[in-house]
Amino acid sequence: SQTIHQWPATLVQPVGSPLSLECTVEGTSNPNLYWYRQAAGRGLQLLFYSIGIDQISSEVPQNLSASRPQDRQFILSSKKLLLSDSGFYLCAWSSVYNQPQHFGDGTRLSIL
């Protein structure tokens, strides 16, 4: 069966520090991969999605970037975090377009 792992679960970082959140999927190949951010009490906002290695689309101009160094690995990064980057970040995968997305457990990011 397929599983998705996302870490760390919780992260506290100072303003201006770098960020690296990692997501990996097991049990499938060539998944579509997604990064979302959820502000407190709000819905999910799509940040990036990838349909293959080196094929990454950005939905919202921002301080973040994404990379997909391997087929089943998706990384969310920042060189310098801002206070506004605080939130709950979720990684997800789907097998093909229009199939349900399956989510990781999320990372709660707090910027001090």
Added chain:
Amino acid sequence: AQTVTQSQPEMSVQEAETVTLSCTYDTSESDYYLFWYKQPPSRQMILVIRQEAYKQQNATENRFSVNFQKAAKSFSLKISDSQLGDAAMYFCALEGAQKLVFGQGTRLTINP
């Protein structure tokens, strides 16, 4: 642009009763899918039910069913025989053009 609107920020229901959560959407895509996701306090996103827009028959999944009105662009979720474990945030989502767009969510409280 695709949009999803959930007009009920909060709902409550007595245990064992039935509750309906509302969702309306807008899209220019002819091929799209609709989903309801549940997010309990653990913040894990759990797929509840899925509806293909080309299907007229409403999807059902045990105690969960939808009322899909394509012309009205409405996609409500009915929960029958509500249980304490149903308490969560519920998100309506639309997938079209390879993007999943979420509503703002409805917080459902179950009263014992």
